[in-house]
Each structure stands twice: as C-alpha cells, then as structure tokens.
Amino acid sequence: xxxxxxxxxxxxxxxxxxxxxDEFADQIEARLAEHGGSDDPIVIKGGVSPSGVAHLGNINxxxxxxxxxxVLRARGHEVRQVFTSDDKDPLRKLPRKLADSSGEIVGLGxxxxxxxxxxxxxxxxxxxxPFGERESYAAHFAALLEADAERxxxxxxxxxxxxxxxxxxxxPVVRHVLKNADRAREVLSQYQAKVDADYVPFNPVCSxxxxxxxxxxxxxxxxxxxxxxxxxxxxGDTTIEGCGHEGTASFRAGKLPWRFEWPGQWQVLGVxxxxxxKDHAEGSWPSGVDIAENVLDIEPPVPMxxxxxTLNGEALSSSAGNIVTVTELLELLEPEIIRYFFAIxxxxxxxxxxxxxxxxxxxxxxxxRAYYAALDDERLTAFAEAAYPHVVREVADERPIRLPYTFxxxxxxxxxxxxxxxxxxxxxxxxxxxxxxxxxxxxxxIQKAREWxxxxxxxxxxxxxxxxPATEFDTNVADALDSLAGVVADxxxxxxxxxxxxxxxxxxxLAVGDLFEAGYRLFFDETQGPRLGEFLGxxxxxxxxGRLRRER
RNA sequence: GGGCUGGUAGCUCAGUUAGGGAGAGCGUCUGGCUUUUAACCAGACGGUCGGGGGUUCAACUCCCUCCCAGCCCGCCA
Numbered sequence: 001x002x003x004x005x006x007x008x009x010x011x012x013x014x015x016x017x018x019x020x021x022d023e024f025a026d027q028i029e030a031r032l033a034e035h036g037g038s039d040d041p042i043v044i045k046g047g048v049s050p051s052g053v054a055h056l057g058n059i060n061x062x063x064x065x066x067x068x069x070x071v072l073r074a075r076g077h078e079v080r081q082v083f084t085s086d087d088k089d090p091l092r093k094l095p096r097k098l099a100d101s102s103g104e105i106v107g108l109g110x111x112x113x114x115x116x117x118x119x120x121x122x123x124x125x126x127x128x129x130p131f132g133e134r135e136s137y138a139a140h141f142a143a144l145l146e147a148d149a150e151r152x153x154x155x156x157x158x159x160x161x162x163x164x165x166x167x168x169x170x171x172p173v174v175r176h177v178l179k180n181a182d183r184a185r186e187v188l189s190q191y192q193a194k195v196d197a198d199y200v201p202f203n204p205v206c207s208x209x210x211x212x213x214x215x216x217x218x219x220x221x222x223x224x225x226x227x228x229x230x231x232x233x234x235x236g237d238t239t240i241e242g243c244g245h246e247g248t249a250s251f252r253a254g255k256l257p258w259r260f261e262w263p264g265q266w267q268v269l270g271v272x273x274x275x276x277x278k279d280h281a282e283g284s285w286p287s288g289v290d291i292a293e294n295v296l297d298i299e300p301p302v303p304m305x306x307x308x309x310t311l312n313g314e315a316l317s318s319s320a321g322n323i324v325t326v327t328e329l330l331e332l333l334e335p336e337i338i339r340y341f342f343a344i345x346x347x348x349x350x351x352x353x354x355x356x357x358x359x360x361x362x363x364x365x366x367x368x369r370a371y372y373a374a375l376d377d378e379r380l381t382a383f384a385e386a387a388y389p390h391v392v393r394e395v396a397d398e399r400p401i402r403l404p405y406t407f408x409x410x411x412x413x414x415x416x417x418x419x420x421x422x423x424x425x426x427x428x429x430x431x432x433x434x435x436x437x438x439x440x441x442x443x444x445x446i447q448k449a450r451e452w453x454x455x456x457x458x459x460x461x462x463x464x465x466x467x468x469p470a471t472e473f474d475t476n477v478a479d480a481l482d483s484l485a486g487v488v489a490d491x492x493x494x495x496x497x498x499x500x501x502x503x504x505x506x507x508x509x510l511a512v513g514d515l516f517e518a519g520y521r522l523f524f525d526e527t528q529g530p531r532l533g534e535f536l537g538x539x540x541x542x543x544x545x546g547r548l549r550r551e552r
Numbered sequence: 553g554g555g556c557u558g559g560u561a562g563c564u565c566a567g568u569u570a571g572g573g574a575g576a577g578c579g580u581c582u583g584g585c586u587u588u589u590a591a592c593c594a595g596a597c598g599g600u601c602g603g604g605g606g607u608u609c610a611a612c613u614c615c616c617u618c619c620c621a622g623c624c625c626g627c628c629a
Contacts, residue, residue: 049629089629193626234627258629282556282624307557349558349622359564359578366577377576379566407591427591459590502587516589530590
C-alpha cells in the first residue's frame with residue numbers, strides 16, 4: 001500500500017457528507033468491513049507529550065476524535081476513545097509557563113526551576129511534580145488534560161505510556177522490533193537519514209542518571225536486555241549531557257523511538273482511527289504506515305490530518321506565551337461553543353480571535369437556529385443536522401434561549417440579576433412563558449460576556465456606577481440634568497426619557513452630545529455607553545432621579 | 553531546493569469532492585424607531601475567488617506556472 005495515502009482515499013465519491021466526521025466514520029466502517037466487521041469496540045486514539053500546559057491546540061487531538069466517536073456511536077457502534085499521555089518521552093527543555101492544579105497559568109519562576117532543570121533528559125514520569133502534589137511532572141499535566149476533557153464533556157480512557165511499558169503491554173512490540181532490528185532499520189532508513197548500520201530502535205533509561213540514552217551497543221534477545229553507554233543527546237540546539245555510565249537495561253527499562261512507538265501503540269491498543277496535526281502528516285505518518293505494515297505486520301488506522309489554528313492571528317506558541325487554555329476559555333464561552341469551534345472544518349487553518357469571540361458565538365447561535373428551524377442556507381442546515389447533536393451533547397426539545405453575546409455584554413454593565421433579566425425580557429430575548437431553569441441558563445452567558453468585555457477592555461466594558469462619580473458640570477448642564485430628573489420623577493418611560501434628553505438639551509441651549517456625555521459620566525463614569533434613555537428607564541426611578549440630581 | 557496543506561468581502565467563514573447564479577453572518581454606511589449615542593428593524597455599499605496562462609460554449613471549481621503562509625523533508629516528538 002502507498003504509505004503516503006491520505007484521508008481522501010476510500011471516500012465513496014457519491015456520498016457527500018455535510019459533516020466531516022461522517023466521512024471518517026464511513027472510512028472506519030469500510031475498514032472494519034474489510035476484516036469482517038467484528039472489530040468492536042472501535043478504538044479512536046489521540047496522544048500528546050505532557051510537556052507542559054495543554055493549550056487549545058492540543059485539544060484538537062481530543063475533540064476531533066470525539067466527533068468521529070460520537071458519529072460512530074450514533075450509528076450503533078461501541079466506541080472507546082483512548083488517549084495516550086506520551087509520558088516516557090524525555091523533558092527536552094523547560095517550559096516558560098506552567099499551570100497549577102486548577103489550571104491557572106503560572107510562570108516558571110514560581111516553581112523550583114533549578115530542580116526542574118536537573119531533570120532534562122529524563123522521562124516525564126520520572127520527574128517530580130513541580131507543584132509537589134502528584135507523583136510526577138507527567139501526572140500533573142495529564143491530570144490537567146483529563147480535567148479539560150471532562151469539562152468539555154468528552155469521556156476519555158487515558159493511558160500512561162510509561163505504564164504501558166511497565167506493565168508489559170509493550171513487551172511483544174519491543175521484542176518484535178528488536179528481534180527484527182535489521183528490518184526496522186531498513187524501513188526507517190528510508191525516512192530518516194540518520195539511521196545507519198549501528199542504529200538500534202530502542203532508547204534505554206540509564207540506571208545511573210535516569211536519562212534516556214540512545215547509544216545501544218548490544219542486544220541480547222535471549223535475556224531481553226540491551227547494553228548501552230549513556231552518551232550526550234542532542235536536542236535541538238542544546239545538548240543534554242549523558243553521564244557516561246555503561247550498563248545493561250531490560251526491555252522494559254526504556255522505550256521505542258517515537259517512529260516505532262506510535263505504530264506500537266496502534267498495535268497494543270487496537271487503534272482504528274487517529275487524528276493528528278499537520279506536523280505528523282509528512283513525517284511520522286508515512287513512516288508509521290510503513291513500519292506498521294512491514295515491521296509490525298498490522299494494519300494502520302484510518303488517519304486524519306487537521307490543520308492548526310492561530311490565536312489572535314499568530315501561531316500558538318507556549319514559549320511566546322501565545323496560548324489559551326480550556327480553563328480560560330470556559331470563563332468566556334459556554335462549553336458547547338468550544339465544541340462547535342472544533343466541529344467546523346478541520347482542514348482549514350483558522351484563527352481564534354479572542355477579541356472577536358462575539359463573532360464565534362454569533363456563528364454558533366446561527367448554527368443552532370439552523371438545526372431547529374431551517375434557515376435559508378442549505379449547507380448550514382445540513383451541517384447543523386449532522387453536527388449539532390454532538391456539539392450540544394443533549395438536544396433540547398425546543399431551541400434554547402440565547403442572548404446575543406454583545407447584548408449579554410451590555411447586560412453585564414449592571415450586576416443585579418433581576419435587572420439583567422428584566423432588560424432581556426424587555427428586549428424580547430426571553431419568551432413570556434419561559435421556564436425558570438432555561439432563563440437561568442440563558443442569563444449565565446452574561447457573566448461570560450462580561451468577563452470578555454473586561455478582559456478585552458472593549459466597547460462593552462462599562463459598569464453602572466453604584467456610587468456617584470466625581471463630576472463637575474457647567475451651570476446649564478446642571479440645570480438640564482435637574483430638569484431631566486424632573487421628567488424621570490414624573491414617571492417617564494425609557495422612550496420618553498430618551499426623547500426628553502433631546503428636548504432638554506435644546507431647551508437649555510446645549511449640544512445633545514454634551515448632555516448625553518453628562519449622563520454617561522454620571523451613570524458609567526465614561527463619555528459613552530449604551531442607549532441611555534431606555535437604559536435609565538429600566539433602572540429604579542428613585543435611583544435615577546437621585547443620580548441626575550448628583551445627590552447619590 | 554523537494555513535498556504536503558491552506559489563500560473567497562473590512563472580519564469569521566460557506567461554496568471546490570460532481571465546471572454553469574460569487575454567497576452568509578458580523579462590521580461599515582444610510583434610513584427607520586417623533587428629532588446624531590452602541591440593544592431593535594430595513595436597505596445599501598463592499599470581492600481582479602492570491603497572480604498569470606491553458607482546457608472548455610462556460611472555470612472559485614479541472615490542468616500548468618508563479619507568489620504568500622504554515623508544516624514536513626536534520627534531530628526529537
């Protein structure tokens with residue numbers, strides 16, 4: 001088989017799929033049919049090194065697989081979504097940012113960086129948790145990732161790669177690869193120039209210093225051990241020093257190089273489908289297919305390549321600090337909107353612009369409307385029909401109440417929950433007969449939008465001032481405010497107040513803008529704000545009157 | 553240098569699998585909501601579909617070529 005085959009193979013050209021996950025489900029079913037269709041449960045895998053904070057890019061690995069798993073489940077298959085924490089990999093460089101056990105980002109300076117630095121070259125599972133809580137560095141970050149998955153409603157079977165070696169799961173693969181080291185070498189050499197006659201596809205852990213080494217001098221198949229010398233290891237532009245120790249390691253005291261380990265995982269976990277980023281598409285994947293077929297003698301899973309997305313127009317980068325975590329994002333968005341983000345076309349490189357989250361939310365709301373009531377957009381409707389149930393996890397009988405995100409941000413200018421609800425009702429966003437729980441759910445968006453407005457300090461970042469701001473007005477402005485107060489005291493409605501602002505300004509020979517500005521100053525301590533008259537009309541009249549008179 | 557993926561309106565994206573009308577939402581502008589101030593409504597403006605060439609009656613779509621971005625082709629994962 002062509003090792004470069006990509007995901008478009010075996011797609012039935014007659015079957016158009018509105019949702020990409022259906023296409024992959026088709027491929028997986030076709031693959032199953034080839035060997036009798038008795039392969040349940042279907043195994044979908046993903047995996048990352050627990051090298052540091054799991055940012056939203058890493059969540060691709062989880063969410064892309066999730067949608068395919070969900071589609072297959074809906075078709076009646078039993079599906080396991082497994083995820084490997086590739087935690088026997090060595091720590092190669094210190095991350096600049098970490099995250100504590102609640103997911104809050106902290107700088108490297110806040111932990112014992114020196115202690116961490118001494119662990120370069122050791123497997124993540126052999127490094128202490130910098131926060132001193134879990135059994136290892138790996139366990140700390142794996143727990144965070146697992147928590148993210150849970151918050152997104154994705155059930156995962158998380159595997160520690162180290163554990164797979166330790167408990168013997170990997171034994172048959174290691175044995176096989178080392179027994180067929182010549183073949184392994186021959187296959188891999190087609191993909192990696194560095195693979196020469198001395199290459200051994202195994203990296204032992206040095207019994208002296210605990211670091212992974214790559215200089216194996218002898219394989220003893222009978223004893224199932226290798227001899228090694230702990231030499232220096234080049235990692236990028238830095239060198240991790242070996243201790244020079246010459247020793248012997250068992251097949252479990254080390255690991256396969258990634259190019260073999262990945263296909264090995266397919267074998268021991270029985271993987272049917274695996275999504276991966278475009279970085280793997282041209283490197284590990286072709287060699288992995290070749291190794292699976294010609295070294296391990298297994299069939300590789302159905303692949304899927306996803307494009308990377310950018311954050312605020314720039315590449316995601318832990319070192320540059322351009323990352324966002326699920327924890328952070330959940331303060332700004334409902335989980336279904338994060339899932340929606342990963343439901344859209346994985347082949348397109350997209351940008352997640354945190355300053356324009358309103359756009360993403362609007363898109364989601366529209367997507368949701370398309371599911372409940374066909375919009376005049378066939379593509380969107382077809383996509384929503386296929387994807388929406390998996391995005392929301394539980395489909396409500398009726399379309400949930402949604403406040404437009406920017407409107408929610410406007411409501412976030414006031415703190416009083418009852419007032420927020422009143423405004424939303426007045427504006428027609430909440431049906432009169434709406435259920436209490438549904439309203440509560442809808443209003444929950446306000447807090448997220450408020451957080452968004454504050455964090456971006458954007459045009460919605462105003463807050464109703466509960467205390468009288470320090471102000472100074474010209475006499476005629478002050479007079480105008482007093483007479484406006486009179487209008488409000490007489491029980492004017494919002495619309496009437498709005499009209500009165502214009503009238504009053506004219507009567508007092510003021511530019512309308514100046515009076516508006518005075519009003520915004522009094523209520524928001526700003527020069528601009530939401531539509532003032534209607535806003536004031538919804539506030540308590542006594543409060544408005546007192547404030548307009550600069551009394552409280 | 554070779555390969556893979558992407559490039560459609562100011563922004564976010566559909567549409568390319570199978571050639572036939574260039575689209576949506578948001579933003580902007582204008583108008584309405586009794587008279588510039590963000591929530592609501594209506595309309596308009598807005599694109600050489602990255603550039604060029606070719607095939608075709610017809611190209612965003614197929615072919616060639618070039619440009620831009622990311623990734624892979626060293627190591628590592």
